[in-house]
Amino acid sequence: MSPPKRHVVFDVVGTCVSFDAYYQRIDAVLGPRLRKETISAQHFGFTWQTAAELEFTFLSISGSYKAYKDVLRGLFYRTLYFCGVAEPRAFATDEERDECIDGYSSLELRPGCRECFEVLRENGFTVWCFTTGDVERVKGYFDRAGVDMPMENFVSCDDVGVAKPALPAYQAVWERLGASDVKWFAAAHMWDVAAATKVGFRGAWSSVYEQEPCLDVFSDAKMEVVAGSLVDMAREIVRRS
Known part of the structure; x- marks a missing residue:
């Protein structure tokens, strides 16, 4: 097997x-x-x-x-x-x-985004993007920066017809992946990761946007990785997998 x-x-x-x-x-x-x-x-x-x-x-x-x-x-x-x-x-x-x-x-990619994806892919992970935006615009961010992000690996709330952080939105992405696969959700929005963990994703948060995790607010979040940079977050995901 x-x-x-x-x-x-x-x-x-x-x-x-x-x-x-x-x-x-x-x-x-x-x-x-x-x-x-x-x-x-x-x-x-x-x-x-x-x-x-x-x-x-x-x-x-x-x-x-x-x-x-x-x-x-x-x-x-x-x-x-x-x-x-x-x-x-x-x-x-x-x-x-x-x-x-x-x-x-x-909008432009954050410093370290390219390396973050490289760290994950070199260690056997498939990278996906789940966005509230329209896919053509969002894919353009990666195209302009010369970062490979296949169209088939984008999922939009427009496709699902449900906005994050409603759990059915994450559930739709969860079910798209293999039942026995290892599935992480990574974001710089604590609310986003916290919601994703409720449907079974392993959670990883980076402080590049919000700075403070506010874990007293998101006290029920099943957060496995709380990191600084995107690269640090990727390395922690690899280490814990």
Whole structure:
């Protein structure tokens, strides 16, 4: 009997790629006006994406799933209002909103992502990506960086029709892999890894995005690896497998 296959499923945006280019695009388009309102581009960008993630999840839970990019677009003016802009539609235009959203297409891989994948593949792991984004855009991050990531190894919440962190989303990926295979889920979002472990994935978290694991909040997470860099996380996965 052949030995079980080994897999690591990665979150992409926030984990393999950073949000820096998105924040930089917002600053280029709206930065001077935002600063007059004492709002930094990064703070607005984080608030906007977080609001979109919240509504994206709520829509999925209520049976009204919409693609994340459409939710992000729809919440632009509301987020400006909650950040303190009294008249959002006089503050920015639809064209400027879309320019800011285009910043998502320019996101770049984090330092160490290439080596992280190399460490895993050299030790017999198959690397997968599970994302809330559309696959064509997300695959482009790897293509531009010259990092091999086969299209067939991408799974999107758009394919599943359920948003993370709903457990059926992870279950769909779990069932795609062999029943007796070794399956890890790796992310820089603690909520993401914590949810994946509930369907059986072995959990690995990197601090490259959130910095603090907040394990008192995620106290029921079955976390086997808590690491600093992506490379350190990969090496720990190999060591514990």
